[in-house]
Structure formats: structure tokens, C-alpha cells
Amino acid sequence: MHKPGHVYLVDDDAAVRDALGLLLLSHGYMVRSFESGEQFLAEVDAGSDGVAILDVRMPGLSGLDVFDQLRAVDSELIVLFLSGHGDIPMAVQAIKQGAFDFLEKPCAEQQLLDKLDDALEVVRGRSQSRQGQQAVDKRLATLTQREREVMDRVLAGKLNKQIADDLNITIRTIEVHRAKVFAKMGVRSAVDLAQMLAGKAA
The missing domain is CATH 1.10.10.10 (Winged helix-like DNA-binding domain superfamily/Winged helix DNA-binding domain)
Structure with missing residues (x-):
């Protein structure tokens, strides 16, 4: 049974993409993987619902660069960062700017699944809120x-x-x-x- 809300996995390490992608698929998540921030931004509508798991350090656009671009267009995508030990201060700063949370590599499977469920709960809440607003608009009309x-x-x-x-x-x-x-x-x-x-x- 699929869990509502897409998960977008953005990491330049193919082994990480494969391992996390298979883990998430096995737990019923709808997953799309991207090898770069550029590919992700080109292929995913910033207005989409879901959770983006961004590696902090990537060639070209870093996870932080991608996050900045999503913020610039008021994207509702929820961002979780995957960070190496040295990237934690940057990830913490990103949380202050609106990122949902960060996970330190290598992350425990259950920790990732728990964080993802928390993030998707926010996605579901936003979706229900929008549906409620649309229902009120229809009645007003x-x-x-x-x-x-x-x-x-x-x-x-x-x-x-x-x-x-x-x-x-x-x-x-x-x-x-x-x-x-x-x-x-x-x-x-x-x-x-x-x-x-x-x-x-x-």
C-alpha cells in the first residue's frame, strides 16, 4: 500500500540512491531518485507535494543551493537533509531557514523512516487544509x-x-x-x- 506523498531522493552517490530508494520502496513510499540538484529542479515541479531528501554536498548545485531555490519560489516541498559529520552546522542553519530536519550519514533505517513519516504527516495536513479551503470557496461561490x-x-x-x-x-x-x-x-x-x-x- 502506497503512503501518500512523493519522496524525492537527491544524491550524487548511486550506492546511496539505490540503498535508500529500495528501502523506501519496500516500505510503500513513492520514490523518485535524482543524481544531481540540477536534474531534480529540472524535472520536479516546485509546487508538488512531498518530501525532498537532499544530500548537502554534491557537485554542481549543493543540497543547500537546491533548498535556496525552492525557498525562492515558495515551494511547499518539505526538505530533509542528508549530511556528513562536517556538514551538520550547515544543516542546522538550514533548519533555521525552514528545512524540516537533517539526518547524519550513515543514518539508521528506522530513524529515516520515522523522520519521513513525520514530514509526510505535515504534507497530509497541508493537503487537507487546502481541500478545506477549496470547499469553503465553493460554498461562498x-x-x-x-x-x-x-x-x-x-x-x-x-x-x-x-x-x-x-x-x-x-x-x-x-x-x-x-x-x-x-x-x-x-x-x-x-x-x-x-x-x-x-x-x-x-
Whole structure:
């Protein structure tokens, strides 16, 4: 059974790529391997979901160079570094800049799998959050212009009478619009509605 989220393994050492690639495949991960940072950046969309395992030291673009380029385009790929002993200070600095973690070579199999599962849990959380936001957007799109006007005023804490005065329509009409807004948005109260839209904004 495949675990959701791709794993991108970037290392110039073919033996490392083969060993880690086979390990991850045997545990159900979807793995793609790359022999250089340049190849990885050329073939993988920076907007992809997943985890990139980057060797710190590679000919050409280093893992840190690749990480910098991913950051420059606001990539959501989660980065784990593979570092030799002398590279640990660099890896720690990268974590301060947003990398997920680093593993010292040679890394224990279970340590790698545990770190990878932690990183993929973040990937799944982001994906669910995006899906939730898309669902809210779809519901908002079903509202009429008048319903949006009523909703905005409800969220501002205005009473039905105040909204009726603002829009120059009857309180009864406001009650109808308000009920339709709640029905279309799938909420039971103004508080629920505010929480839903606050989550979208976050």
C-alpha cells in the first residue's frame, strides 16, 4: 500500500540512491531518485507535494543551493537533509531557514523512516487544509450578491434591524437571506460561520 506523498531522493552517490530508494520502496513510499540538484529542479515541479531528501554536498548545485531555490519560489516541498559529520552546522542553519530536519550519514533505517513519516504527516495536513479551503470557496461561490452583503454584516456583528437599515430592506427579508447564507455555508450560527472563514483566512 502506497503512503501518500512523493519522496524525492537527491544524491550524487548511486550506492546511496539505490540503498535508500529500495528501502523506501519496500516500505510503500513513492520514490523518485535524482543524481544531481540540477536534474531534480529540472524535472520536479516546485509546487508538488512531498518530501525532498537532499544530500548537502554534491557537485554542481549543493543540497543547500537546491533548498535556496525552492525557498525562492515558495515551494511547499518539505526538505530533509542528508549530511556528513562536517556538514551538520550547515544543516542546522538550514533548519533555521525552514528545512524540516537533517539526518547524519550513515543514518539508521528506522530513524529515516520515522523522520519521513513525520514530514509526510505535515504534507497530509497541508493537503487537507487546502481541500478545506477549496470547499469553503465553493460554498461562498453559491451565495448571491445580496447574501454576501448580509453575510458580511452578520460577521461584523450587526443585528438584523441594523442590516435591514443598511440595505434598505425589511427585517423579514434579512432573516430569509441570513437563513439561506447559513444553509449554503453549512453552519448553524454566526459563530460557526466566523470560525469557518477564519480558518480559510489562516
